[in-house]
Amino acid sequence: MSKNVSELQSAKQFLMINGEKIETTKYASLFSPYSGEEIAQIAMADKEVTQKAIEAAYNAREVMAKMPAYKRAEILEKVVALLIEKADEAAEIITRESAKPIMFSKAEVARTIETYKFAAEEAKRIHGETIPFDAAVGGVGRIGYTVREPIGVIGAITPFNFPMNLVAHKVGPAIASGNTIVLKPASQTPLSALFIAELFSDAGLPAGALNVVTGPGGTVGEAIVEDERVNMVTFTGSPSVGIGIRNKAGLKKTTLELGSNSALIIDKDIEIDQIIDRCIMGAFSNQGQVCISLQRVYAHEEVYEEFVKKFTAATKQLKIGNPFDPETYISALISKGEAERVAGWIEETKGSKANIAAGGKLKDGILEPTIITDAEHNLKVSCQEAFAPVVVVNKVGSVEEAVREVNNSRFGLQAGIYTNSVKNALFASQELHVGGVMINDVPTYRVDQMPYGGVKESGTGREGIKYAVEEMTEMKLIVWNHS
Template sequence: MINKVSPIKKHLFINGEEVQTKEYSNLYSPYTREVISEIAVATKEQTEQAIEAAYQSKDEFARMPAFLRAQILENVVQLLKENFNEAAEIITRETAKPITFSLGEVTRTIETYKFAAEEAKRIHGETIPFDAASGGIGRVGYTVRNPIGVIGAITPFNFPMNLVAHKVGPAIASGNTVVLKPASQTPLSALFIAKLFKQAGLPDGVLNVVTGPGRTVGDTIVEDGRVNMITFTGSTSVGINIRNKAKLKKTTLELGSNAAVIIDKNINIDKIIDRCIMGAFSNQGQVCISLQRIFVHEEIYEEFTNKFVEAAKQLKLGNPFDHETYLSSLITPDELDRTLSWIEEAKQSNATILAGGKAQGNILEPTIIANCTPSLKVSCQEVFAPIVTVTKVKSIREAISHVNNSHYGLQAGIYTDSVSNALLASNELHVGAVIINDVPTFRVDNMPYGGVKESGTGREGIKFAVEEMTEMKLIVWNQN
């Protein structure tokens, strides 16, 4: 049964208040295509109003003691625990993420804000031994880290609550103010969190949420001189555009990927099938580090492929509010059409569809493709759907070569019982993280997360995001 709610108008959140707009747009359920809300469409002037609110609040908030910032974040943790099921239902309603995965996202969001509360108390510098230099005798120096100012945060649809936390949490922990633009399909989670922060005692103007199209809201945030830093998660093409427009602003860009796992010979296949299924098909494959390419040693290729295909065929598709559902709708009908066209391209190139390849209504079946050439879109581009390719290799070195043959470099995994092969992969894979004996989809919220090449710049994970969101200042005392 689908959880139906009457559409409610959702306004902007600026300077601690709801702000109405002249225009509202319908927000549709990805699963039913019914209207679930009416969302404010901000103008350029209203976006500038939000930026001004953050700008006027930044100096006072930067002076707030760390223990008070930490307490506000702890209050949000408690409020999320108290509103746990409502938060998960909001995620499922606006994304069609199966409710079991939405419940998991809320759990992670709580942890993310908890990490932020703890890191608020751990921002520190270091002393510098100036007398190590002949000209430094009689001088003492140390560094401090100061908040960078106003942070423009632009977040994606796929983890609408936890990826907001990865930007808002460290920003508040380090004493910055925020103008947040959530993805157009998933504003409800961001507005829900803004309400919780107000209840938690966050001063007005510190967190502002502006909904609307990227060409109006996003561009205004990126180009406004009062915004000191942009933190963005999304597609590579948009990230490149943001970096060009941001000029000398600091940017953290978490971008695309076509993540891969290497499966060595002598691996117990039964122990890894469930993880590979999760890596490829959780959240409909709409994950930056979703398992998209699998390279299997030729000695176990047939056994792995057969068991992987059989497991994929057992997954339940349907209503995202059903606790048994594993896959539901992609985020928009256009995304479904795109992925079906990529599958058709693979078919025309004589690739083999081992499972799926079709839509059931507006749900794409979990799809496994073999015999893919590296130039096919399902292999070389970010598919962002429940589609995975399986390729036979003769050696780990061959597999590493395939993984590195990509514009992306976010995360990669390897299953192996060989220390030598694990070290080889660790050294040779050109990615931001190598995950040994697990899929590349592994992430916990305190690890440094980010990529190389067209997968982005900078690192998230609360401690590391705090470093990105603060500026180092050197203090030198002359004792002579």
């Protein structure tokens, strides 16, 4: 572990407002989800301090709006260079605060670098279009075009599961499009957000353009959502909180990336050996704490038994333990409460016809990767979002039946299908009611420039840098009468 990370553990962590570190009257201890040791003392903001952060962002909005695109791109490019230099330190911070195995933390940092690269590039591509006014009788003698202008102050509320890259998906496009931000990171993972804020400061971002406010969601989040100076709220988290934000946001624009119980269909003609590794990653990477984690599998009856056997065998080989061990695949969930909740959901299955094929127990506080077969739809492990290393595998007689089962959900983020049939692939792509369909891959597939978002209770709006820039800008029409 690097010296900087060691120092980070013992130090108080302050707010970042208007380019300065701000102390508060209250601090809360931050503990490692894996070891239980105290990591740091985190500043707890109240409503008044949060409003000061909003004021700083509001006052800086003109500076950012008038900053040339090349300058915004340069700042983002400098952040990329700094993060490349400090990639190991960044990964250690993620692992320490979230218990994400270091192999996955390093992968997250690599993706974060890519996300900011995309943001730097998109800063130079924000454009409008010309309108053919003379296509209408009343438009003769006029020319017109659109421009995209920054929306203003953006309130960003981010989750614990990808504490660096999901911050990048909000901060990157906000800076690229000339906005200012008030960021409230998840209470368990504030260190990576504060770390990134330092990099932006070092990269020359104007004071007030990025403000990081740590503290209780009910205090900080509510102050952000309710303040009239905030023009947009972008949130990633639970459906219940997202719906609450939508109800309180009034006319503010909102982008809500919410929950899922993502599903995979396996057709009868698939070579099972070729898909096991992808299914393991989809179901169990980051302890299943991924919005598009593979939670439900619908396997055709001709391959069902083979899939369950081989998937179970591979699952039992995964190493459980210390997240800093480079071989560890599964470590602690974000909190003991989460582990107990999921253990209760697994216990519920024992009163049904479902069978636990692998895992199902807490081992030294870590939930074993768990496979449940023959689970009825109304069981929590099937119809709700587990957000844990739990996957349900059920048998189906056809792709049509599988599609019906996938759609029988209040969520609709992403889904996948493995098939060698063009007809079945096309059918699934047309009939699955989700935001994204992955053909011959797990639903957990994501690269950072693609449009990402869902339908139903999975949220509204799209992320992916280009698409987030569109969400974070307003279209303005200019019409010239030259007759």
